[in-house]
Amino acid sequence: xxxxxxxxxxxxxxxxxxxxxxxxxxxxxxxxxxxxxxxxxxxxxxxxxxxxxxxxxxxxxxxxxxxxxxxxxxxxxxxxxxxxxxxxxxxxxxxxxxxxxxxxxxxx
Amino acid sequence: xxxxxxxxxxxxxxxxxxxxxxxxxxxxxxxxxxxxxxxxxxxxxxxxxxxxxxxxxxxxxxxxxxxxxxxxxxxxxxxxxxxxxxxxxxxxxxxxxxxxxxxxxxxxxxxxxxxxxxxxx
Numbered sequence: 001x002x003x004x005x006x007x008x009x010x011x012x013x014x015x016x017x018x019x020x021x022x023x024x025x026x027x028x029x030x031x032x033x034x035x036x037x038x039x040x041x042x043x044x045x046x047x048x049x050x051x052x053x054x055x056x057x058x059x060x061x062x063x064x065x066x067x068x069x070x071x072x073x074x075x076x077x078x079x080x081x082x083x084x085x086x087x088x089x090x091x092x093x094x095x096x097x098x099x100x101x102x103x104x105x106x107x108x
Numbered sequence: 109x110x111x112x113x114x115x116x117x118x119x120x121x122x123x124x125x126x127x128x129x130x131x132x133x134x135x136x137x138x139x140x141x142x143x144x145x146x147x148x149x150x151x152x153x154x155x156x157x158x159x160x161x162x163x164x165x166x167x168x169x170x171x172x173x174x175x176x177x178x179x180x181x182x183x184x185x186x187x188x189x190x191x192x193x194x195x196x197x198x199x200x201x202x203x204x205x206x207x208x209x210x211x212x213x214x215x216x217x218x219x220x221x222x223x224x225x226x227x228x229x
Contacts, residue, residue, distance in 0.1 A: 034216075
């Protein structure tokens with residue numbers, strides 16, 4: 001099973017700042033990596049798929065990068081609605097699917 | 109407009125079997141390259157993929173739970189059913205169904221609102 005490790009566990013920033021979230025895979029997932037945003041009481045929402053492609057409705061301030069084992073989700077300038085928990089997810093070795101443990105983005 | 113909605117019991121007893129139904133609209137599971145998956149999330153934990161069914165009735169399971177899970181498409185073509193046997197308090201979680209299309213590289217692009225399930229005697 002491919003393990004995804006996200007860092008940091010918690011990130012404290014202020015609105016307007018840049019956020020950089022990391023996801024590292026225990027083996028290569030090529031670019032089969034997605035990012036989700038989850039707010040309390042809601043289902044996860046797809047932001048990025050195939051490592052760098054924005055899903056429909058994802059604001060341009062969100063960008064994804066990386067390949068192989070190291071991936072990054074960047075939020076260029078934080079808006080108040082961006083404070084949430086973020087998960088990465090891989091689907092290599094179909095259909096084995098795993099999620100990272102999450103990064104909580106909180107207001108400083 | 110794609111929508112998914114989970115239904116089933118909110119409370120089950122230990123050792124009982126859980127049966128959940130996902131009712132969806134706005135797409136067809138007979139369309140090549142479309143899957144419907146079940147995912148659960150225990151309180152304060154990350155999501156955990158459970159199972160998926162594809163457009164060709166292929167069925168795939170999380171290997172750690174495989175012996176307890178069955179996924180199927182209900183006679184009504186817009187429903188997918190998940191059964192999980194021998195429920196345990198550790199299975200307490202919110203259970204989601206989600207669409208998983210090939211054109212989104214098999215990510216989960218639409219989710220249901222989730223159904224909280226508690227396992228307790």
